[in-house]
Amino acid sequence: MKILSVDDSKTIRMIVKRTFAPFDCTVLEACNGEEGLATALAEKPDLIVLDITMPVMDGVTMLGKLKENPEIKSIPVIMLTAESGRENVAYIAKLGVRDYLVKPFKDDQLIEKVKRVIALQPKAEAVAA
Amino acid sequence: MTATTAFDVGAHIRDIAPDVFETMVSARAELTENHAPLALERISGAIGIVGDSVTGAVYLHLPELFAQQAAGVMLAVAAGQLATDSETNDVTGELTNIIAGVLKSVLCDAGYFCAVSTPSVIRGAFSVEASPGMDVDHFYFLCLGQRIAVEVHLNFF
Numbered sequence: 535m536k537i538l539s540v541d542d543s544k545t546i547r548m549i550v551k552r553t554f555a556p557f558d559c560t561v562l563e564a565c566n567g568e569e570g571l572a573t574a575l576a577e578k579p580d581l582i583v584l585d586i587t588m589p590v591m592d593g594v595t596m597l598g599k600l601k602e603n604p605e606i607k608s609i610p611v612i613m614l615t616a617e618s619g620r621e622n623v624a625y626i627a628k629l630g631v632r633d634y635l636v637k638p639f640k641d642d643q644l645i646e647k648v649k650r651v652i653a654l655q656p657k658a659e660a661v662a663a
Numbered sequence: 664m665t666a667t668t669a670f671d672v673g674a675h676i677r678d679i680a681p682d683v684f685e686t687m688v689s690a691r692a693e694l695t696e697n698h699a700p701l702a703l704e705r706i707s708g709a710i711g712i713v714g715d716s717v718t719g720a721v722y723l724h725l726p727e728l729f730a731q732q733a734a735g736v737m738l739a740v741a742a743g744q745l746a747t748d749s750e751t752n753d754v755t756g757e758l759t760n761i762i763a764g765v766l767k768s769v770l771c772d773a774g775y776f777c778a779v780s781t782p783s784v785i786r787g788a789f790s791v792e793a794s795p796g797m798d799v800d801h802f803y804f805l806c807l808g809q810r811i812a813v814e815v816h817l818n819f820f
Contacts, residue, residue, distance in 0.1 A: 542781060544750070545757040548738050587764070589781050616764020617779075619771035637761045638686035 535559035538579040540570035567591030692806035702726040708759025714777025719817035756782035
C-alpha cells in the first residue's frame, strides 16, 4: 500500500508518516500540488491525503488535474484541511473527494478515515509483537 | 448593528485556540487575563485573510520554549532530544494555519467569504502595526505553564 501525503507543512507530512508507521504501507510526501501530481503519476499511490492551501499549486487545483488524467483519476483522495466552512465542504465534495478530515485532528481519526477507503494491515512485526 | 459588531471574534477564538492545542499538542489552554508582554524569545506565525467584505490577519505568538515543546509532541521527538529550529518554525506555522483556517471557516459561514494565505514564521520580539480600519484583538492563554497569544486583526467593510 502507498499513501501520498501532499501538504506544504512538513509537520503534517511527518504526522501522517508517523500515524501510518505501524501499518504495512509506505507514506510518500509532496509539498505542493505540482509535486503531488508528479508523484501520483510516478508512484500510483493507493490513496492521497491532500491539503488545500499550498503554494505553487493548491489542493483544489491538483484535485481538478488529477480527475482530468485517466491514469490517476481513480486514486481516492481524502482532503485534510483546516477549512471546514459549509461552502468549502460542499465545494470539495463536488470535486469528487472520497472524504475529508478537518484540522485539528487526532491520529486515530485519520486512521479511521483511511481505513474506510483502503484495507490497511498492521506491519508483520507489529502483529508478531 | 454594523458588520464589525455582528461578528464576535473573541467568542470564536476562545473556543478555537484551546481546541487546537488540546488536539494537536495534547495540552490544555486556558484563557488568562494576564496581558503583560510576552517572553522576548518567541516565535510568531502569521496568516493573511483576504475577502470581498473582510481583510485581516491572524498571529500566533509562542514563547520559544513552548514552540519547542509543541514541536516535540506533534513530531514525536524522542525523549532527551530537541526539535530543530526548522521543525519548530514549521510547527508554529501549522498551528497558526489551523487556528486561522478554522476562523476562516467561521467567517465564511457567517457570510464573510474569504481566503487565507500560507503561513509566515518570524522569530524575535516585535509588535504588529495595525493597518488603518483594523479592529485588533489579543487573546492570551496559559498552556504548558506559559503564556501564549493569539492576535487577530480584522477589517469588515
